[in-house]
Amino acid sequence: MKLDAKIPSGPLASKWVRHRSEVKLVNPANKRKLSVIVVGTGLAGASAAASLAELGFAVKAFCFQDSPRRAHSIAAQGGINAAKNYQNDGDSVHRLFYDTIKGGDFRSREANVHRLAEVSGAIIDQCVAQGVPFARDYGGFLANRSFGGAQVSRTFYARGQTGQQLLLGAYQALERMIAAGSVQMFSRHEMLELVVVNGHCKGIIARDLVTGALERHAADAVVLGTGGYANVFFLSTNAKASNVTAIWRAHKKGAAFANPCYTQIHPTCIPVAGEHQSKLTLMSESLRNDGRVWVPKNAEDRTKAPRQIAESDRDYYLERKYPSYGNLAPRDIASRGAKQVCDEGRGVGPGGLGVYLDFANAISRLGEATIKERYGNLFEMYERITGEDAYKVPMRIFPAVHYTMGGLWVDYNLMSSIEGLHVIGEANFSDHGANRLGASALMQGLADGYFVLPYTIGAYLAGSKAPRPDVTHPAFAEAEAAARAQLDRLLAIRGKRTVLSYHRELGKILWNECGMARNKAGLEKALRAIPPLRAEFWENLNVLGSGAELNQSLEYAGRVADFMEFAELLCQDALHREESCGGHFREEHQTEDGEATRDDERFAYVAAWEYGGPGKSTLHKEPLVYEEVKMATRSYK
């Protein structure tokens, strides 16, 4: 496999502008004749599908929900970054670029990140024009808030529902193109196979989830905007149906998978209440501005009522270990701190997997009214879920898997290692390196969909001589047969265990051995545990019903089957990367006081894996060459 990132030459700051004006254009008369399949209609997919249709391409878009408006993107709360410098606080394209590179712990591609920062401003303009009701100040101008990893205020937001409003903007743009007849929308459809003809991706096999019918769809190019894979851990903050299927099946057809071990864990989520837990809910990190994190000093106190534990018997461990950052230590540090005290047996709440986030001090200092004004809706949400009143007893929080930086490898044009297959949004690996900064995923999804892919896909479409095949081509028959065989096999097992039970078991292995902190022995243990679990899955799974109807267990089984394979690659990547960087923390590689140590000599590359059967992937390295920025050590002391 040859990986050519196709980064344009010339100075960093002018690469994109030049590339954009030099990239091949498709003759307007030909655009109607060219068709593009967009799988996924979250922020990335909906914005891409709408924009491509506006340009004149014939677009087919797919999502598995009943409506494109329900994609996981809808749940993003905090905001979206853009280098507008509306606050006059010194923001610039360069500063956003640098913050993102540094936030990613120097494991992302300079040229891609710079482009992201360059187009960020236009995203806000576009969204405002669509009617996205961003927060405004009294003069009627756009308001900003600050977010982690930046010293400027560049985050735009719509209350606590920024993702919802941005997605509805993109969804409405998409519906407009559907009404115009330029986009054919296939809701409740799931892509199961990619169709590759002579090395070019030319279509998909999709299952109509209502009738169960398998359908063949051909196109001149295919785009995947199918989101992240955090649900491989079973419990995460992602929507329940988010999955790895589309990108995993593309990987099995030849698309390189990059940096799967870069996963992000969010420190402030509501802890697990019991074995029935189905997902985890994120609580805004802003709570750490006024809440103090603590656990009992002595493990024996962990079952006592928190207010019964004397001040002198409490360990405010973040304040103790990071005196200057205190409770506002960065995400990864705060998460690992919680894990450590729980590992020591000092965690609170069910299962001892929680730490207190206590507002008592803030309430006595500022009054309950002020706290209510700042966080009222979060306290309500907390009460709805836990039944506890956080004005009276401290909240309990615990870290949870939240976002995945890894994904399919793409070049500068967002094309994967399969010709014609493009990947956008969280599904690709491109911009966040080993760690994503808050409010940057929404920015990247919309950058890819509105302002990057619509240009760069032209490089393929205008240059490719590979014709669009008819759906009667043998490659379609073969892909359809493979999809059918897998469905039939899942239905034929009729064993004893449910899909959910396997998913939960797989998630536990990953969370324990490949979660917040990883080490060689643990990863090897996971790599020994996954193949037998997968084998058992294929022998003892119980999926009832048929394939010719709406069958949610069957859909779920297919997704977990892919997680079972993908999990192994995730651990393999984590095992090979013998350094700590961003969201990937290897216990062997830390300083005496527990700080991550990167190894730029050996690991300043993108790890792109080529599929060779489960557990038999080949590593390819794309070296990360920094022309503009000097790699430095992040410090939070």
Add this chain to the structure above:
Amino acid sequence: MKLTLKVWRQTSAKSRGKLVEYAAPDVSPDMSFLEMLDVVNEGLIAKGEEPIAFDHDCREGICGACSLMIDGEAHGPENLTTTCQLHMRKFNDGDTITIEPFRARAFPVIKDLVVDRAPFDRIIAAGGYVSVSTGSAPDGNAIPIPKDDAETAMDAAQCIGCGACVAACKNASAALFVSAKIAHLATLPQGRVEREARALSMLAQADHEGFGGCTNTNACEAACPKGISVSFIAQANREYLRAVVKKA
């Protein structure tokens, strides 16, 4: 907690459905309503019975996928709460709970508790957008918008498109859903350019889909998990009249 469930089971759009009784013997008050259904489903599969189908995804009250009538109330007994955010501590040991799909002529049942809400997408496609192609937008701060207007637009734009308003309405009217979008866009300068055409075509599409008329019972507002106000229906009516007058 021990509960008894009466759940609507229907194998397909064409078949007839009926309520089937299930025991839920081991429910923890910390479970969400959907987690309770997960547990019931695990038990059904173990017994070789097909699990109950229901729509859900985010389980955070924002995607609008979940959609149950619980004891006759859309999204159940708790105000301002979607089914996925409803927790079992709101129920009592020994309760019998009846669970049915959102019912409306325009929302046919697909299976069990899953209904087809595609008409909502078609109503948006009829005009629930600003016609601005990618790339043609002016600077985000070019048009200042009074803070109050931005807040009002946001109040309306919060709609999650779940359909509870339709399910709660005796006429199965989509007035609250349609009005929220008309009001959201008409409140902002960006949306005013197309306000007349939008109001006419969205309301026409809602009629065409088979949603009923609004008779101001306000049941929709009471059922809406986001608390969207019926005042937007009045605003949309004004938009409609304005459009009719202008057209005449």
